[in-house]
Amino acid sequence: MSEEDSRTHFGYQQVPIEEKQQRVRAVFDSVADRYDVMNDLMSLGIHRLWKRRAISLAGVRRGQHVLDLASGTGDLAASFAQIVGTSGRVIMSDINQAMLMHGRERLDNRGIVGNLEYILANAEHLPFANNSFDCVTIAFGLRNVTHKQEALNEMQRVLRPGGRALVLEFSHPTNAPLQRIYDLYSFSVLPLLGRCVAGDSDSYRYLAESIRMHPDQPHLLSMLEQAGLERCEFFNLTGGIVAIHRGYKL
Structure with a gap:
């Protein structure tokens, strides 16, 4: 492996591949306690509308099994748990233990229990069997993954035939x-x-830099297709500041 192949971007910096995960973990360890407050301030509350649109496009139904990757403080997971009901199951997963613990405490305090599980996991190497979920989502987390294509491949692998993968992420404005x-x-x-x-x-x-380094809408669409997903499409929100990508496992 060449020196170039052994490095990746952390924001605008080039760092050894093995260091990126540690650096990303340090970022979210630092902001976990103020994460929700900062989301509201940064987006003027619009992130709630973006997530609501993502939940609608996910098409989750009662009794289904859902995996929410990079779940953070659990906004999507909480909504999915209410939609699937007691006959369904939602797994809230994150690679960062501080974020996962903060999210669990937040959802416990809201009384969302019973059909919700919490698993510390790396999106590039998911600890689930093939064909396990009706829907797999990742919201504002893919840009932090070192090997994005591997994460998308894993999302496709654990989906059941007919299932949906959905990526909600900051993207590139259209004008x-x-x-x-x-x-x-x-x-x-x-x-x-x-x-x-x-x-x-x-x-x-780092947040601002990581957004600029993230693939644009057509590039990410091609990555979903490369992962084996079909009927792939994307939806621009707020002029392309955010985009939702969706694909199906047929």
Whole structure:
């Protein structure tokens, strides 16, 4: 393996592949306690609408089995648990233990128990059998995965035939004026908010950089197709600042 092949991006930095996971974990360890507050501040609350749209496009029904990767504090998992009911099952999974524990405490406090499980797992190597889930989702987590194609391959593997994979992620604005405003906000306002609210500007600078390094909408669509998913499509939200990609295992 060449030196170039042994490195990957962490934001705009090039780091050894084996270091990226540790660095991402440190970012989310740092922000876990203020994660929900920062989400509301950063997006002016619009992230709730993005997630609501993702839940609608997931098409989850009563009695189904759902896997929510990079689940964070569990917004999608909580909604899915209510939809599938007592005859269904939702697994809330994250690679970061601090985020998973914070999410579990949050959902326990809301009384969402019974059909919800919590599993610490790496999206690139899922500890589940083939054809296990009716729906697999990942919201605002794929950009932090070192080997994104491997994670998408795993999502396809654990889906049942007829199941849906859904990726909700920051993406690339579809017009230049919006891109300029978005860049100004991302690199000036976000780190300032991070410093004032979470006491951590570096983590939110990484957030802005990781979004810019994430594949654009057509590229990510081709990655879903490469994973073996079919009928793949994407939906731009808020001018492409966020996109939802969906594909089916047929």
